[in-house]
Amino acid sequence: MILTSYLQTVRKDLLDRVSGGDILINGSVSVPVQAVEIASHPIAGVKDGIALQVSAQHVASVPVITSAKLRTRTGAVVAEKTGNIEMNGAQFVNLTFVIEARGGV
Template sequence: MILPSYLETVRNELLTRIQGGDILINNSVAVPVQAMTIVSNPIAGILNGIALEVTAPHVAGVPAITNVKLRTKTGMVIAEKTGMIEMNGAQFLSITFAIEVKGGL
């Protein structure tokens, strides 16, 4: 069993790593992380998960998103999502990265 105190440590460490990081869109457009927060609501199908909400500035000229990577300030990828999202003039897009903490044994 993973103790709540350990999950809190993981959350804090994750937030520290993302500070100064960016979001890489389609492996070509990097936008800086403006704000981040841990979302406390449960994640369907994930036990001991951490939902992370990240805010970035508006990006123009990206007609479709095929992949998004959340990176640290040193470029290390923390989480990645793939798919096909056609923007069609969308003004706002919300992407949540769900990160599961797994214990040993």
């Protein structure tokens, strides 16, 4: 069992590391993170999870997002999403990255 106090420490650490970071879209377009927050809703199927909701500026040159990597300000990848998100002139997209905290052995 992971203590609530430890999860709070991990959440704060993630927020600190991702603030000032970027989202690497399709492996080639880097977009600075504008806002990041911990989602308050529960995550289905994840017991000790942290859902980071991340916002970045709109990139007109990317009509379809097939991959997005959330990176820290030093370039370390925190989480990755793959899929097929068609932008179709959308002004913004909020991505949620789910990180599961696991206890060691």
